[in-house]
Amino acid sequence: MNTPIAIIGSGMAGLSAAHALAAAGLNVQLFDKSRGSGGRMSSKRCDVGDLDLGAQYFTARDRHFVEAVRQWQENGWLAEWKPALYQSQGGQLSLSPDTQQRFVGVPRMSALTRQLLGDLPATFACRITEVFRGERHWHLVDADGQSHGPFSKVVVAVPAPQAVALLSAAPKLASAVASATMEPVWAVALSFARALDTPVEGCFVQDSPLDWLARNRSKPGRAVGMDSWVLHASSAWSRQHLDLPREAVIEQLRCAFAELLGCAVPEADFALAHRWLYARPAQGHQWGALADADLGLYVCGDWCLSGRVEGAWLSGQEAARRLLEHAA
CATH class of the missing domain: 3.50.50.60 (FAD/NAD(P)-binding domain)
Incomplete structure (x- = not known):
């Protein structure tokens, strides 16, 4: 051997x-x-369901990766996500022209890495x-x-x-x-018993403490219960507020979320914050x-x-x- x-x-x-x-x-x-595979593709299991706190989706461009994605899709490990996608700049909300294919693990992002792990020997924690x-x-x-x-x-x-x-x-x-330097990102999940009155299911954000937001139940395979959202702060805001208490992070990003949507956003029935210290590279490499x-x-x-x-x-x-x- x-x-x-x-x-x-x-x-x-x-x-x-x-x-x-x-x-x-x-x-x-x-x-x-960690206690399981996935890294920044991991999902959080909680009382309101599974929440993708890290990678929200992925795209495929390289032909080798496209083929791998095709096989995973045939296996039922992932599905295409087609959200009502918006963009926000200077406080103005508009439909995003971005039409590229987006894929998500089913029924959560970490399901894909669990399938890839399979029977490979692994020691966790x-x-x-x-x-x-x-x-x-x-x-x-x-x-x-x-x-x-x-x-x-x-x-x-x-x-x-x-x-x-x-x-x-x-x-x-x-x-x-x-x-290779890496940037932090604060992620916040908010869940509401009553669905928010907005058509937005995903949004790229500029000129805000937020960088991205996604409506969890718009993703294939997710349970349709509470109206759960995942908010990602910008790297700049996250870096400036790296040691802010989680309760303060949740409240500041909830306020930015309400301002962006322009609709009533009550106190969440469930909320959590997760700090990714090394969320993304500060610059691309080859x-x-x-x-x-x-x-x-x-x-x-x-x-x-x-x-x-x-x-x-x-x-x-x-x-x-x-x-x-x-x-x-």
Whole structure:
């Protein structure tokens, strides 16, 4: 049996790399600090249903990703989302001219990554804090001091600032990753027993603390109960209010939401706030993936490319390709 490859992170990039490596006959072992897969595609299960607090949808442009999306759609793992889409600029609300196809996991965004995880071996609620190389193999240490290994190679598939801390064995690689900065985003979910009187189901926002909002029940496969909304603050506002108490974040973004819609928005019957410290890359890159192939260290993530779900998948594929190419 071949020595397994460790993959740190089970978001779209890590799962993409894991699938490609497993398809080539290699053993992989996934690790994730969360209780389940998905990363920023994860969804929150709560009393009002499932809420997509991270990635709201994704698009497909690259032909390889288009084919993967087609297969996932045939499997019933995702569906096309066709919201009544608006845009808001300078306080003026209008229909958006954006007509590109949008896809969502069914019945929640994280359902797609759960399906991709399948039977791949994974250890959850395990935050890896150190990656070091012994005489022949790699070993991982988690936050509880437990050691994992041996591994032949390591793929790091987490946000760039978290990846840097795991790359002390490869200073040049760590330096390259450190040049990728990421922006935070506050996400707020609001649920109302009585539906809000608005046709809006999704909206791109400018000139506001908000950047995006979506009506949860407009997405395919979602339960139609309470009228739940997910609001994403702009990165600029989130950065300025990074340590604001959650209750204050909820109230300020609820007020911005009411001002944007121009209709009565009462106190929510349910509300929560989630802070994504590393929500999106501050600038685009065309790295694909980064590697020290001689050492056997590979790094991938959406921040290596576009910052989108598609970028994460493509980056994972590229990391796997480079690993397989070097192993040949």
